[in-house]
Amino acid sequence: MSSPASAKPSGFSLPKLPFWAQILAGLVAGVLLGWIARSGDVTWLVTALDKIGGIFVQLLKLAVAPLVFFAILVSITNLRQVNNAARLAGRTLLWFMITSLVSVAIGLAIGLLTDPGAGTGLSTKDGAEPEQAGSWLDFLTGIVPTDVITPFTELNVLQIVFMAVVAGIAALQLGEKARPILTFSHSVLELLQKALWWVIRLAPIGTLGLIGTAIATYGWDLLGKYATFTVDVYVGCALVMFGVYPLLLAGVAKLNPLQFFRGAWPAIQLAFVSRSSVGTMPVTKRVTERLGVPQEYASFAVPFGATTKMDGCAAIYPALAAIFIAEIFGVDLGVGDYLLIVFVSVIGSAATAGLTGATVMLTLTLSTLGLPLEGVGLLLAIDPVLDMMRTATNVTGQALVPVLVASREKILDRGAYDSATSLDVVEETPTAAPQPATA
Template structure:
């Protein structure tokens, strides 16, 4: 026991030393004004290589995990105050409640449409790959089926009860709803007594500027956090985890990539009418951070910077859609993944499915993606709802438990990017997209801020 403890301590020092060297190298690149996106991509690659080496050589990566946790906690610190001030600020900047209603309807419609398309793509790819063939019906011992919340419970979970308590417990959806009520009330009162609202509005605007600056400080740490998070993931799971369920992983990522190209690329090209290659290049920080952190909430500050500074969407549109999307836009978790898992489970348990079941998969995926917004672990809940609706054994979800973390990186990247796309599409329809600035070839303002 003592020898094992000493070995763990010594190997942890090795991983810490390696981390310090890599972080120092990334800092050196930042001082040399290497682009933010390039440093994030390099950090991802270095973390992956280091993590695989740690896994192969049995080196304890606790110190690397600690660095990643510190970064995630710092970003989580921003989420609640950002949601409050940005949502209220964006609503009060929209003088007409009718305009606000129109933006909200457009946003929710695009969230549902893109999730439905994601489910269709996931369904088609899963049928083509047939990922359940040859998989043994063994359920991991650690699997515990998730309880499906009733409709009334879902509604109650979404509603704010004590705003202070909701903020303390990081319940984003209730805080979001509370902020919307406050913003609407400010617009209503301000239309009759603008002098009463003036001081509160000025405070919100000032506080929003302060929080933007705090976000910039923390976003600068992103390359280091990305290295630590991806390094921890690779060190924990290694390549061996992927092998037994490689077809499920492959089917999921192919579907996610197709959704990127077909759905997101199509909306950007034909609806927003901008160059999709330029869009994805500008949106890269959002994709990279979402991929490594596996959290739309944690990605929110970066996404806001990307949408406003790189995509040139007006702050009031971005400040309304981005927080909403971080809780309700689930193209990956609520669209692609439930469809792939449903086909997988049906194949494993030899349960026949037809066109009616396929249609049900798409419809239930769309509805459940919005309905479980306030529930932790939305991918598991959405998938459980779909399996139950189809009459498939929910124990089948346990078969893919081992690869959940691996596919969750791609799922979250799609979720966050979907919010970015919807922000651009809605802003374009409302005349709040600066196309001229977007098309400039000069260095993005965010690159300058992050340097």
């Protein structure tokens, strides 16, 4: 006779849905509820969807500032545990620039072939100058903060990155004296990652609110005027994600691209619905490690990528947007202008800051070209729809480059890469952050 402890529970239990299925369910439910709210003019439902999506984004943003600071500080100090750390850092930044260059070239080519601003019916009166605009002077002078508090309260990620880099280098120079600070930073980073995993578990509900709000607010009518531009952005991002990246994996790293997407898929899907590279960073780091990238190197490459590596928001999108706005305002762009777009996209991508939207990067591009900033107002309405695909592209590149560099430098665990599967990452205990380096 079996004991009560060993007896199997009776009754019917629902099967547990994997995380990707929960996200998909939230997406479908959001579209349905958004359509009901719009077609039936259900004001309370629109408000509810907006609140649900807004709270989810706010929860993601809540952890962004300290997460970026401590992740980069710890990653810099732990680079001393990696052989050829300077070489790895240099190769990482080089591939960031190479993939950005290819991405902006694809964006320009698609824009020149399709003329996204032609025949839209939009005019100068439809646009409004944004409240905040970026310029090269602001970008260069804005890297250095005026105090240590404001970057955290105003969520200026670029300044937070600057302070984290300075603190990390200073800690390396201090050696053993900085050991208590590094231990504290390590503990805070683990705490933040744990808290953010709780937020990530809410992604299916957040997806429902964000998608539902977009449908209820803008509907499908808006896509008519922006149809060519929207298709261009999605096609450009798809070409980079499923064309350029697989070619690099197969040709440069000699890796199976399907294995990469199988392992990286949890991060890609979360990026699509959350529209935040930084918010997705813990998942990106975990899938990168699962793909065989050493933990110490992934802890450096992924946080830097989440704040500076933006093939979707900082390369494809501004290239297409510049052509779109130039056509709306009747401005002819020359070869020199296209070269400027390339320069801005490769050098200025850190201005996107890893948060939802790419307004700062777009205004930086437009101001460099001398295009009217009112053009930004033309794109704000459609931005949430575009930002999903842009962010998914960003995060795919942020996972790709560490894999590519690790393979080239022969530090990639090929066995882990070949066996990587799209596991339900939110159901696993997060891997611990690397221990602080000894002096």
